[in-house]
Amino acid sequence: MIIETKIIEKPAFSVVGITETIQFDMSVPPSENAIAKLWGGFSKRIPEVPSQLGWRSFGLMLQNPDNAPGEPFNYTAAVQISQDGDIPEGMTRIEVPAARYIVLTHRGPLDGIGDAFGHFWGHWLPNSPYEYDGGTRTGKYEFEFYDQRYTQPDDPNSEIDLYFPIRMK
Numbered sequence: 676m677i678i679e680t681k682i683i684e685k686p687a688f689s690v691v692g693i694t695e696t697i698q699f700d701m702s703v704p705p706s707e708n709a710i711a712k713l714w715g716g717f718s719k720r721i722p723e724v725p726s727q728l729g730w731r732s733f734g735l736m737l738q739n740p741d742n743a744p745g746e747p748f749n750y751t752a753a754v755q756i757s758q759d760g761d762i763p764e765g766m767t768r769i770e771v772p773a774a775r776y777i778v779l780t781h782r783g784p785l786d787g788i789g790d791a792f793g794h795f796w797g798h799w800l801p802n803s804p805y806e807y808d809g810g811t812r813t814g815k816y817e818f819e820f821y822d823q824r825y826t827q828p829d830d831p832n833s834e835i836d837l838y839f840p841i842r843m844k
Contacts, residue, residue, distance in 0.1 A: 677791055678834070679780040680799070685838070687773045690733050691724045691766050692753025693717045699745060704786045706828040710734065710750055711785075717752040725760035734819035735769060740810045774808065774815045776838040785828040788819075791837055800839075809840035816840070 693716070697709050705711060714734075721727075735751040742748070751769060762768050777799065781791040800807060809815040817839050824834035 676781070676783050676787070677779050677794055678782045679778075681778050682775065682841070683778055684775050685773060688771050689756050689768060690735065690751070690753035690771065691756050691762055691768050692733070692735070692751045693720070693766055694749055694751040696747050697750045698747045701745075705788050706785045710752075711828070713750065714752050720763065720766070721754055723763040724754050724756065724766070726756045726758045728755040728757045730823050731755040732821040733771075734821070735771065735816045736818065737814070737816050738810045740807070740812060769816075771816050771818070772814055774840040775842065777803075777805070777841050779837045779839075780834055781837060782834045783831050784833070785835075788835065788837075795837065795839055800841075803841075804844055805841040806844050807839065808842040813840070 693713065695709070695713050697713075700708060703709075721732075731754060733751075733753045733755065735753060736748055738748050739746070751767070753769065756768075777795070779791050779795060779799075781788055809817045818837075820836040820838060826833045
């Protein structure tokens with residue numbers, strides 16, 4: 676369930692994580708899909724990342740807007756860092772540019788997160804004075820933000836913020 680929607684200006688920030696190309700499979704619940712498996716592997720390696728900023732994890736997506744729904748996309752499971760440092764083997768550093776975002780806060784089990792994405796794409800965006808401003812054309816990432824409010828995949832009180840880059844039409 677979406678409990679809050681707000682528009683913010685977010686400054687640029689840096690993350691370090693692991694990127695994989697994801698072929699999304701709608702028949703697999705989010706708690707068991709390829710993204711969940713990527714997080715499972717990355718979470719074991721988080722202690723290797725130097726200069727982390729608190730408990731801040733990001734699921735970054737840089738989509739090609741020309742791709743049809745269901746096409747593969749790059750997803751990065753990452754943690755925010757405060758300064759330059761050594762990047763562990765098999766990981767990459769990403770500079771996320773400053774952007775204006777619509778932020779939807781989803782509360783509930785992870786398997787319900789698709790409803791929040793559907794709300795953004797199917798209801799909020801078409802009925803707003805904004806258009807999507809992310810993807811490979813602008814270099815602006817769409818992302819999930821996880822902090823201490825996210826506890827576990829099946830917790831009905833877990834919260835995840837979904838950030839979608841936007842601009843005025």
